Amino acid sequence: MQPDQKMRLPAHEPTVPATASPGGVIECTGLSKTFGRKKALDAVNLSVPAGSIFGFLGPNGAGKTTLLRIMTGLSRASSGGLQILGMDVGAEAPEVRREVGYLPDVPAFYDWMTASQTLQLAGRLCGLKGGILDERVQELLGFMGLAGNNQAIGKYSRGMRQRLGVAQALINSPKLLLLDEPTSALDPGGRRDLLDFIGGLRGGTTVFFSTHILSDVERVCDSVAILNKGRILSQSSMDELRASHGQQTIAVEVSTGAERLAHAIAGRAWTISVHPGQRGEILTRVSDVAAAQHEIPTMVSEQGTGLVRLESAEISLEDVFLELIGEPEP
Structure with missing residues (x-):
């Protein structure tokens, strides 16, 4: 990656719906999720400001991935409400997904494809085509340090797959980028470059950065929520959090x-x-x-x-x- 460059959003950038909530890009109200007798999320209230890099911090097993899966429509909440960009996730899931990029904690690909083929496929699924798609693919491959790599993805290291996952999540120039433990598989150099890259998105794309690595949040996030055992313990700006506890x-x-x-x-x-x-x-x-x-x-x-x-x-x-x-x- 080239952390000294800033990601340029192309001309086909999606438009925020006219109904977008003035309160936040993500608005959770009393959101709960149960699996049998286990309560993975317990009445979560959350508001993510537009243009922020929002750290969603918690130990492993706190419920972070469960909330991300509900945000992407891969799972349904047991109760409560969730709006993304002013749209109800349950009722308008396809419309929400067009505006969102998502990197799961372990991204999955067709191992016989190359990185370029994977991004071409992802772009076409998002409605991109022709020269706009080709330009976007090359731009993302360059930023992720994968340009000119014609290996099959099955030969990639976990760190390379993670970088490709970030590129795939950005293919549609999302208004909201959801990242689930994006630095967990990277070496120190790769982690530094990816964090610099994420920092370059500030003010343009809203980034929801879920992690258990405190130093990553401290380095790039301007707002943070702390989750433990399915409950939000604190939500504020980084400055407010330090001031209130320090x-x-x-x-x-x-x-x-x-x-x-x-x-x-x-x-x-x-x-x-x-x-x-x-x-x-x-x-x-x-x-x-x-x-x-x-x-x-x-x-x-x-x-x-x-x-x-x-x-x-x-x-x-x-x-x-x-x-x-x-x-x-x-």
């Missing part, structure tokens, strides 16, 4: 005995959560900053260790994520 976060660094101090801090009434930070520091989210700043030095002294640093800290997305999903504290 205003009362204190970083403590000691010369020795950090684990013992973390256990002691966890037992205080003003402690909301305790998590390890970088370089052996302790990140503590507190309800009473003054009490924490007063008591922590005393605790350090009582334990016979040295206080290296005590200051307010900017919380990372990883810290927020662990706090929200209820990761065990030290």
Whole structure:
């Protein structure tokens, strides 16, 4: 891929329907999905702003793929409502699909085809033809680093198949691009290039980026929702998320005995959560900053260790994520 270039949307770009919702490109209202007694999605409310790169973050098994399958019409919700671009997914599924590009977590292809043949087929299924289709295919092959590759797809590595999957998802110049774990099969260089490419779509195509990799979300997303056990725990812009969880976060660094101090801090009434930070520091989210700043030095002294640093800290997305999903504290 060439991350220094920005994807050019061609002249056949689809038009957003006149009924498109002013609230968001995706609007979920009380969306639930059950499989027997198991509730995969539990009254999900979600609003995705137009033109954003929206991170949909959760551990494996949280329900992310289930929601994506409902968005693409591959599965039906048990209850609740879902609109994409102002269209009801249940009632207007074909119209929705014409405006959406989708990359599943494990994309499937005809292994005897080449990348060019695959994109030609996908383009024709989307109603493209002639010179417009040929130009689009070559453009996407170039951006994905697959130009001139005439191998059968059956000989591709998983990373190459993932890049082809992204190209196929973009063939119709979608208004909404749904990505399910798009970087999971890529090496570090391929992940960096794909994230740069996704970032280049900001403001044009709305990207719904489902992943469990926190660093990917932190790098490219401007809004995020955190899902766990089928429920939305938080939805906001990245800045709002950090601000709401980081205003009362204190970083403590000691010369020795950090684990013992973390256990002691966890037992205080003003402690909301305790998590390890970088370089052996302790990140503590507190309800009473003054009490924490007063008591922590005393605790350090009582334990016979040295206080290296005590200051307010900017919380990372990883810290927020662990706090929200209820990761065990030290």
